[in-house]
Amino acid sequence: MSYLRFDKTLMTNLQESLPKEILRTNRSGAYSCSSIVDCNTRKYHGLLVVPVPEIDDENHVLISSLDETVIQHGAEFNLGLHRYLGGNYSPNGHKYIRDWEWDKVPTTLYRVGGVQLKKEIVFQHFTNRVLIRYTLLDAHSVTTLRLKPFLAFRNVESLTHENSVARQDYSLCDNGIKTKMYDGYPELFMQVSKKSDWHFDPHWYRGIEYQREMELGYDYAEDLYVPGYFEFNIRKGESVVFSAGVEELTMRNAKKLFDEEVEVHKSRDSFTQCLINAAHQFHYEKDGEEYIIAGYPWFKCRARDTFIALPGLTLACDEKEHFKAVMDTCIKAIEDIINNRPVSVKIYEMDAPDVLLWAVWSMQQYALLASRKEAVELYGKTVYDIINFIKQGGHENLILHENGLLYANGRDKAITWMNSCVNGRPCVPRSGYIVEFNALWYNALKFCASIQQDLGFSDGANEMNALADKVGASFKNTFLNQHGYLLDYIDGDYISWSVRPNMLIATSLEYSPLDKQEKKKVLDICTKELLTRKGIRSLSPKSGGYNPIYEGGQAQRDAAYHQGTVWPFMAGFYLETCAKVYNRTAYSFMDRIFVGLEEELNFHCIGTLPELFDGNPPFHGRGALSFAMNVAEVLRMNRIMNDMFNLN
Secondary structure, rough: OOEEEHHHHOOOOOOOOOOOEEEEOOOOOEEEEEEEEOOOOOOEEEEEEEOOOOOOOOOOEEEEEEEEEEEOOOEEEEEEEEOOOEEEEEEHHHEEEEEEEEEEOOOEEEEOOEEEEEEEEEEOOOOOOOOOEEEEEEEOOOOOEEEEEEEEEEEOOOOOOOOOOOOOOEEEOEEEEEEOOOOOOOOEEEOOOOEEEEEEEEEEEEEOOOHHHHHOOOOOEEEEEEEEEEEEEEEEEEEEEEEEOOOOOOHHHHHHHHHHHHHHHHOOOOHHHHHHHHHOOOOEEOOOOOEEEEEEOOOEEEEEHHHHHHHHHHHHHHOOOOOHHHHHHHHHHHHHHHOOOOOOOOEEOOOOOOHHHHHHHHHHHHHHEEEEEEEHHHHHHHHHHHHHHHHOOOOOOOOOOOOOOOOEEOOOOOOOOOEEEOEEEEOOOOOEEHHHHHHHHHHHHHHHHHHHHHOOOHHHHHHHHHHHHHHHHHHHHHHEOOOOOOOOEEEOEOOOOOOOOOOHHHHHOOOOOOOOOHHHHHHHHHHHHOEEEEEEEEOOOOOOOOOOOOOOOOHHHHHHHOOOOOEOHHHHHHHHHHHHHHHHHHHHHHHHHHHHHHHHOOOOOOOOOOEEEEOOOOOOOEEEOHHHHHHHHHHHHHHHHHOOOOOO
């Protein structure tokens, strides 16, 4: 039995099945996403969603969905499902689903009378094309299959409505048609692997609504254009492939291509294998550069997310070549920042003051998880250049003070990972001496000193160590309070006493300014006030402003974003601290932390982890469907535990 599997009882219960979503991506930044019953509940959902750089920097929904209809003896059984205005579902095709599972590819089994039809979907790795294979497992008479595409041709952030501008013309291609609704878009090729009849029957389907957008207070209804449908007979035991993409496919190769794409995928037969597959979904290639997408379906390649997620998404999966390829792209951006040039690659938010510190941390993980020698050779110069850039005041919002600590102004603009804003103002205005900035700074100095020593530059190593010693002493004097935990930030006379998880970054680092006993005190407080079975709260329930439920309108959600919600990636720094404080005796406790996250693979977006959870039970998953930092840090912790406890 598959690790990810749902039976008829769940699939036919829309209250249970509609919240469960499925995501397929490729290395081009495109994706296919819907609920497991193929009823779109978000405007971001779509069977084929692709970037269209000629128009803008966003993804665009070309095909919203595809309805299948089984026809026998003149009777039609539509397997599709849409929600129309007023919460009316039609044509209720989910009632024919008997089984759904995801091993290598998502597979749905339908039963209509004596007909058993299997549907499998793959998203091609390096081409913006989705392939669907239909296999007739059983039938007692002639069976016809009809495929009806619902087209949108719109930005994922918008909705489309019936209009007179949309083009209805099309041209024939190999066993199919090509069309596009508006100028500026690529041609959409829809093809079938066997000879079929194309029936041009243009209609607008009005008032399709998206439940998740309605719940979030956004516009939620749109009209979709159906140009017609394909129809063909299918025999018992026969497989037919439907292809939809922005390039024409030679359809005699479609079945072979489908098989090849299936073999590229790895089985999702365990918690770890699901997350490794999820990790691969964040890789993105453009113009010869490799990137990490921060999350789906709406995030782009963000600098801080990239550096935090990169080790877990690559090194923890024994894929160091991917790490090097992405880091090569990142180093170009780092050199642009250091040399005061516009960033030449597609990485956003490179100017955030902590980004270079996280870059050093990421390179350090290569030394810890892959090869110390290679790390020195590949990244030693970049680490040294970053340290000197900061020391010399190269960053306009990262100021080195006489006490060795770094100061950054975050009163008017959010500058840390806690970056939510309402009315243009930071919800958490972390400013001044920020705890993780200075912990990362200490770690970066010590790491750079060790590299200088490896390279035989003793004077450089001594200089770095001397500054690190000053930073370490100032760090304790500034952040360590009489209650045993670390202050979150200090800005002039203002002291943030809130218990937040950022102190765990300081305790987890390879080079920490804290001793073991000090780490234990921090860990104890975080265990009591921040730890949940889904990860670490962003604020203690005992601290002022605790707001743990991420729901309501945009402003309400932004106000709660870092005020008590749970972030799984922070559990990585928590568990790393556990390992440093308790060594091998921590294994059983650490292993139990994974249990609460493993159950999430069957909720929300299947096989991956969402962006965040509510801070109070039952800890509903919220935000982005699949979030790179969360997947990455769980994988990194899994690797560290395996190495530490000799489980490989």
